[in-house]
Amino acid sequence: MKQYLKVAFILFAICAVSAILLAAVNQITAPYIEYNTMQTTAAALDAVSGGYTQGEHLEGNGDNINYIVPLYDGDELAGYILELSTSGYGGEIVMAASYRLDGTVISSKVMSDDETPGLGKNAEESWYMAMFEGLGGEGRPLPESKNDLADPSVVSGASVTFAGVSSAIRSGSEYVKSLGR
């Protein structure tokens, strides 16, 4: 019995020291991480705003749209930015996409992901997201699979990532259309 207690105490002590060490590092790094996240979000919203003025953040649909930001051209509503969540190969992908009122994609950008470097992580590149720009409106459908692309080889090895990103952008487009003008 004494031996079991000794072993348990040693393991407890190692866990306790690790926990204290991690808490100390977290105490130091947490404010920087929070600041970085806010900066990333603000930069992504600015990047996809298309030069329009951003309005107040509104609630999303409680599903894959986290929040909505109306875009204004002067006093006139010009479109929306949506923060979208979707599933990729490595887990959740969070992205910002802006749309005109008819559902046409203005611009989009991946904000965070855990995709494979060199493959799915290409979704972070501007050329990747440019594949969706100008699509989604009347008579200009968004791609549903990589076979709808002019050059499917650009997403080779990362079909799951492409499916996740394209489905999120399509659902965002449909949502904006449903909001009406």
Place this chain on the structure above:
Amino acid sequence: MSHMKELTKGIFRENPTFIIMLGMCPTLGVTTQVFNAFGMGASVLFVLLGSNIFISALRKVIPDSIRIPAYIVVIASFVTIVEMVLHAFVPAVFNALGVYLPLIVVNCIILGRAEAFANKNTVLDSALDAVGMGIGFTLALSLIAAIREIIGNGTITLFNLSETQRFVITIPGLSESPVRVLTLAAGALLVMGYLKAFFTWNSERRAARGGRV
């Protein structure tokens, strides 16, 4: 064995990737770009160094029956520290490494060196073993990544933090018509197989000559 041999054995003679064949999952997964190999190698080196030093220092305290859970706690703590520090101070590298960073916890090289070396040797020798193995792992990853990226994409990415902060060498000819399969999972296995065959052939050749394997 001298301290210098402890340091150098992991680089060539007992290279963790080509000779001991440990850490194959990140080796195959992350070697799509040379920059990823540098980042992964540096992260593994730091975690290996920290865990080897701690486990070696505690080797007379940790009972045999709980050594594996104790090692996992130490290794997971170091990986979490690396994650938090990178996320806070170098977010671009944190994003570039993606899912491979937390996966260092289950990297066989780290647990393997703790079990095979650090719990039987002094702190100094364990630290030198960690540095040698970390450098050997980084060099192996860089070699595989260079072959895959040059032939599979026609580029060498030496630095890649964002679209505006990157240094990529483009190789004329190959970049226009690359052998794309090498950037895919099958290409990783092919390159790893050929390199393993080469290192095995080289070891046997040296042994036949009477040199050291």
